[in-house]
Amino acid sequence: MTKKTQPKSGSEIFVPLNMLKKSPRNVRKTNHTPAEIEGLAASIAANGMLQNLVVEPERDGNGKETGRYFVTIGEGRRLAQLLRAKRKQIRKDEPIRCVLDTEHDAHEISLAENVIRSPMHPADEFEAFALLHTEKGMAADDIAARFEVTPAVVRQRLKLAAVSPALMAVYREGGMSLEQVMAFTLTDDHARQQEVWQGLGWDKGAEAIRRALTEGQVDANDRRARFVGAEAYVEAGGVITRDLFADENGGYFADPALLDRLVLAKLEQEAQAVRAEGWAWVLVTPEFDFRATSAMRRVYPTEPDIPAKAQRKLEKLAAEYDELAAVAENEEMTEAMQTRLDQLETEMEALKGQPVYDPADMAAGGALVSLGYEGGVRVERGFICKEDEAPVAQRREGGSEAEPEAVEPGSALPDRLLAQLTAQRTAALREAVAQRPDIAFIAVVHAFVASTFYFGNRVSCLDVTVRTVYLSGHAAGIDESPQGRACSDRQAELAKALPTDVQDLWDTLLGFTQEQLMRLLAHCTALTLDAVVRPGAGSSSTLKHAEALSQAVSLDMAAHWQPTAANYLGQVTKAVIVEALREGVSEEAAAQLAELKKPAMAEAAERLLTDKCWLPEVLRPLYPAKPEGLAA
Numbered sequence: 001m002t003k004k005t006q007p008k009s010g011s012e013i014f015v016p017l018n019m020l021k022k023s024p025r026n027v028r029k030t031n032h033t034p035a036e037i038e039g040l041a042a043s044i045a046a047n048g049m050l051q052n053l054v055v056e057p058e059r060d061g062n063g064k065e066t067g068r069y070f071v072t073i074g075e076g077r078r079l080a081q082l083l084r085a086k087r088k089q090i091r092k093d094e095p096i097r098c099v100l101d102t103e104h105d106a107h108e109i110s111l112a113e114n115v116i117r118s119p120m121h122p123a124d125e126f127e128a129f130a131l132l133h134t135e136k137g138m139a140a141d142d143i144a145a146r147f148e149v150t151p152a153v154v155r156q157r158l159k160l161a162a163v164s165p166a167l168m169a170v171y172r173e174g175g176m177s178l179e180q181v182m183a184f185t186l187t188d189d190h191a192r193q194q195e196v197w198q199g200l201g202w203d204k205g206a207e208a209i210r211r212a213l214t215e216g217q218v219d220a221n222d223r224r225a226r227f228v229g230a231e232a233y234v235e236a237g238g239v240i241t242r243d244l245f246a247d248e249n250g251g252y253f254a255d256p257a258l259l260d261r262l263v264l265a266k267l268e269q270e271a272q273a274v275r276a277e278g279w280a281w282v283l284v285t286p287e288f289d290f291r292a293t294s295a296m297r298r299v300y301p302t303e304p305d306i307p308a309k310a311q312r313k314l315e316k317l318a319a320e321y322d323e324l325a326a327v328a329e330n331e332e333m334t335e336a337m338q339t340r341l342d343q344l345e346t347e348m349e350a351l352k353g354q355p356v357y358d359p360a361d362m363a364a365g366g367a368l369v370s371l372g373y374e375g376g377v378r379v380e381r382g383f384i385c386k387e388d389e390a391p392v393a394q395r396r397e398g399g400s401e402a403e404p405e406a407v408e409p410g411s412a413l414p415d416r417l418l419a420q421l422t423a424q425r426t427a428a429l430r431e432a433v434a435q436r437p438d439i440a441f442i443a444v445v446h447a448f449v450a451s452t453f454y455f456g457n458r459v460s461c462l463d464v465t466v467r468t469v470y471l472s473g474h475a476a477g478i479d480e481s482p483q484g485r486a487c488s489d490r491q492a493e494l495a496k497a498l499p500t501d502v503q504d505l506w507d508t509l510l511g512f513t514q515e516q517l518m519r520l521l522a523h524c525t526a527l528t529l530d531a532v533v534r535p536g537a538g539s540s541s542t543l544k545h546a547e548a549l550s551q552a553v554s555l556d557m558a559a560h561w562q563p564t565a566a567n568y569l570g571q572v573t574k575a576v577i578v579e580a581l582r583e584g585v586s587e588e589a590a591a592q593l594a595e596l597k598k599p600a601m602a603e604a605a606e607r608l609l610t611d612k613c614w615l616p617e618v619l620r621p622l623y624p625a626k627p628e629g630l631a632a
Contacts, residue, residue: 009102012052014095015069017085020078021058023070032076039144040080045089049077053098072101122181123172126160133158156182164190167197183209186241186252201596203604210252211603214241217252218259225253226375228262236262260286263371270377271369278359279381280388281366288370288378288479290488291470296383297454299365300495301355314351317344357382358500364388373480380488442509445517448524449509453495454502469530483560490523533618551621558613568616569602569609577605584614 007013053074057065071078078096085092132138140158144151160168162185170176183206184193196212197204218225220240225233230240230249238258242251253259263286271282285292306314321344328337357365365384372378413421433440443462450459451466471478478484497516499508509517531546563569569577574594581590585608593601593608 007100009100011100013055013098013100015053015055015098016093017078017081017090017096018092019068020053020055020071020096020098021068022075022078023056023072025070026072026075028075032079035150036076037079037083040076041083044077044080045084049081049097051077053077053096054101055098056100056102069098071098121172122157122178123160123168126157129154129157130161159185162188164193166190166194170197177206179206180204180209182206184213186210186213201600202592203596203600207607208600208604212600214252214254216256217241217254218256220249220251220253222253223371223373223375224259224263227371227377228259228266232266233259233262238262267369267371267377270379274367274369274379274381277367277381278362279366280362280364282369283366284369286371288368288380290479292368293380293383294468294470296385297389298495299357299361299382299384299500300492300498301357301382302500303496304353304356306351306353310351314348317348317351320344321348355496371480373482373485378480441521442512442517445521445524446506446509448528449498449520450502450505452524452527453491453498454505459502459505466524466528468527469532471532474532487523487527494520494523547621555621557615557619561615561619562611563606563609563614563616565599565602565606569605570599574598574601577601580614580616581605581608584609584612 051074054072055069056072058068058070060066081090081094081096084090085094129143132143133140140151140154143154160181163171163181164184167176167181167184171178171181184196186209187193192213196209200208200212220226220230230251230253233253234240236258237255239254240251241254264284267284267286271284275282283292321341324337324341324344328341361382361384365382365388367379367381367383370378370380433443443460444464447460447462447464448466452468479488497508497512499505512520529546529549531543533543561567563580569580578590578594581593589608593604596604
C-alpha cells in the first residue's frame with residue numbers, strides 16, 4: 001500500500017470549511033465587527049475569494065496532526081464563509097482554497113499581514129467606485145457592501161468627481177491633502193476651484209478654501225440660519241452648499257437676502273402670539289437695540305397674589321427644600337435627592353404662578369420681538385411711550401376724573417420769601433442728612449433708581465444727574481452680546497421688587513436691606529458708565545478714571561473679547577495685523593501672512609489669534625496690578 005504523500009509548505013490545498021479553526025497565534029485579538037463580516041461575505045459572493053487563507057496543521061499533545069487546520073492569515077474571510085454557510089449559500093464542508101505554511105513563524109506572518117500593507121490611494125478608490133457606479137449602475141450601498149467600507153465613504157469618494165482633474169493631479173502628486181480636496185467639493189465649478197487654489201497665499205488649508213468658495217454666504221451655525229432652519233430655507237428655494245466634511249446640519253446658506261426675509265417672516269409669526277397677550281403694539285426687528293426704547297418708560301410684571309392655603313403649602317415645600325439642600329451640601333448628592341429637589345422646585349413654581357402685567361399697562365404699552373443671541377426669539381415687553389402715559393393713569397383710576405392737584409405749601413408767599421425760607425430748610429436738611437449716612441445712601445439709591453427704572457421722572461430732591469449710556473450706536477449687536485443680555489436680565493430681575501408708581505419708591509427703599517440697596521446702586525451706576533472714546537476726543541480725566549475703575553474691579557478684557565475679522569482685524573491696516581501676529585503668535589506667523597491680501601490676512605489672523613488672549617493697546621490695562629487694599 002502506497003503511503004500518502006504530505007503536501008509541502010507553500011503548497012495550495014483545499015480544506016473543508018468545517019475543518020478550519022481560528023489560530024491561537026493570530027495577533028488580531030479584537031473581533032471583527034458584524035459589518036466587516038457582512039462586507040466580506042458580500043464581496044466573496046460577488047467576486048469569489050480573491051486571497052487564499054494561510055494555514056498550518058493543528059497538532060495534539062503528542063505532536064500528531066488532528067486533521068484540522070489553524071487559519072494564520074484570513075480569519076475574517078473564514079468567518080465570512082461561515083456566515084455564507086449559515087445562510088445556506090455554501091455547504092458547511094465547502095472546500096476552501098488555502099496555502100499551507102509550516103516553515104514560517106505563525107505569529108510573525110500574522111503580524112506582517114496586519115501591519116505591512118499599503119492602503120489604496122483615495123483618488124484610485126474614487127475612480128474604481130465611479131466606474132462601478134456609472135458603468136455598472138451600482139448604488140453606493142451596494143458598493144459599500146461589496147468592498148467592506150461604509151456607504152458614507154463610497155459617497156464621499158464618488159463626490160470627488162466634482163473636483164477639477166487638474167487639482168486631482170496635484171493631489172496624486174502629494175501637493176494637496178485629502179482634506180483640501182474634499183473642501184473643493186463645495187462647488188462643481190472647476191474654473192472657480194482652480195482660481196481659488198491659485199489665489200490662495202500662504203494659508204492653503206481646507207478652512208481657507210471653504211472661506212474663499214463661500215464668500216458672501218452664511219454659515220449654518222449663524223444664528224439666522226439656526227433660527228430659520230435648513231428645511232424651511234430649502235423649501236423657500238434656498239441652496240445650501242456643503243463639502244464632504246459637512247453633515248446634514250452643516251454647510252453654507254448661499255442666499256443671505258432670502259435668509260433675512262425668512263428671519264423677518266418667522267419673527268412676525270412669533271409676534272402674533274405676543275400680540276395675542278393683549279399688548280397695544282408689537283414691533284418686529286431683526287436686531288434688538290435699547291436705543292429704540294430709550295425715551296419710553298418700562299414696566300415689569302408683578303408676582304400674583306397667592307391664596308392663604310397655597311401660601312401655607314408653599315412654605316412647607318420651601319422648608320423641605322432648604323432642609324434637603326442643606327443635607328446635600330454636607331453629603332454627596334444622590335440621584336434621589338436631586339430628583340426630589342427638582343420636584344420641589346417645580347411644585348413651588350406652580351404655586352407661585354406666573355408674573356402678570358397690569359392690564360392698564362398692556363393696553364397702552366408694547367413689546368419688541370427680535371432675533372436672540374443664540375438663534376432663538378427674544379421678546380422684551382412692557383415699554384410705554386410718553387404720549388400714552390396719561391391714558392394709562394386714567395385706566396388705573398377706572399376712567400374717573402383725576403383728583404385736583406394739591407396746593408403746594410407756601411404758594412401764596414412772594415417768590416423771594418419762598419426761596420429764602422426753603423433755602424433755610426435745605427441747609428438744615430443737608431446737615432441732618434450728613435449725620436445719617438444710612439439715609440444719605442438710600443437717598444442716592446433713590447435718585448439713581450428713579451432715573452434708571454422710571455424714565456422721565458424727576459422725583460428726587462438731590463441734584464444728581466443719572467443718564468443711561470446706550471452703546472449700540474458704537475458697536476452693532478452689543479445689546480445681544482452675553483454682557484448685554486446679562487444687563488437686561490438683571491434689570492428685569494431687580495424691577496420685580498420695585499413699585500409700579502415712582503411716588504411709592506422712597507417708602508419701598510426704606511424697607512430694603514443693605515444688600516438689596518447695594519445691588520440696585522451697582523446696577524444703576526454701571527448703566528451710567530461711559531468710557532467710549534469718540535471721534536475727536538483726546539485723553540481726559542474721565543478716561544483715566546475709567547482705567548482706575550477697571551483696575552479696581554480687576555477687569556480682564558481677554559475674558560470678554562477676542563479679535564475677529566469683523567470686530568477689529570478687518571478694520572485696521574495690514575501693518576497693524578502683522579504687529580498683532582508678532583505679539584500674539586510669533587515672528588514666523590507674522591512673516592508667513594505678510595504678503596497676503598487684506599481680507600485673507602484678516603481671516604487667517606483671526607484663526608491664529610483665537611484663544612491667545614491678545615488685546616489691542618486700547619483694551620490693555622495701563623497698570624499691571626491693583627492698588628493695595630482693594631479686594632478682587
